[in-house]
Amino acid sequence: SQQGEEDPQALSIQEGENATMNCSYKTSINNLQWYRQNSGRGLVHLILIRSNEREKHSGRLRVTLDTSKKSSSLLITASRAADTASYFCATRSPRGGGADGLTFGKGTHLIIQP
Amino acid sequence: DAGVIQSPRHEVTEMGQEVTLRCKPISGHNSLFWYRQTMMRGLELLIYFNNNVPIDDSGMPEDRFSAKMPNASFSTLKIQPSEPRDSAVYFCASRTTTVATEAFFGQGTRLTVV
Secondary structure, three states: OOOOEEEOOEEEEEOOOOEEEEEEOOOOOOEEEEEEEOOOOOEEEEEEEEOOOOEEEEOOEEEEEEOOOOEEEEEEOOOOHHHOEEEEEEEEOOOOOOOOOEEEOOOEEEEEEO | OOOOEEEOOEEEEOOOOOEEEEEEOOOOOOEEEEEEEEOOOEEEEEEEEEOOEEEEOOOOOOOOEEEEEEEOOEEEEEEOOOOHHHOEEEEEEEEOOOOOOOOEEOOOEEEEEO
């Protein structure tokens, strides 16, 4: 089963606008990570937020985490055409036995219109 | 470091044939993951290793799938016999086992079983 679920599934905005994507998860976490995937490529790590953090910034990225609601959001400010990609949130696998694999949602496909 | 290296990048094979996917993790990383990505199911964690030992293989879909990690610098994912429904992009990722670290992904192997 999916641990992280992103929404919306797809988002199309104009260049320069801000893009917000959300992620919900089901079990307790140590941290939550956001990744980006360009078409035909592997995933690239963007940012990690720990369970005791509420907000984190990295360049044009802003991530929030609400552990009470089991949700996170990724904000990309001043979007650029090159931001067009799929974005995934990832959490530690809910499987037991010391499971340490990251579990991903199905992602949000972001399209930035020039 | 050249990053996580996967081979081949593309594989087309006939149903019933054996397929072997290869992965070289980043030097010094002691966790290795195999993922499968399809449009329908998204990114699925198949198996992961810590220090060359398989920790959790509950994501391996069937007995036709097997994975090995004979040493710290090499892993294989084998499908025997292959079926059309195995067609997907298979990713290998590695990281250190510190709790809050990112995973580094290879470029993936696009497998097509006809």
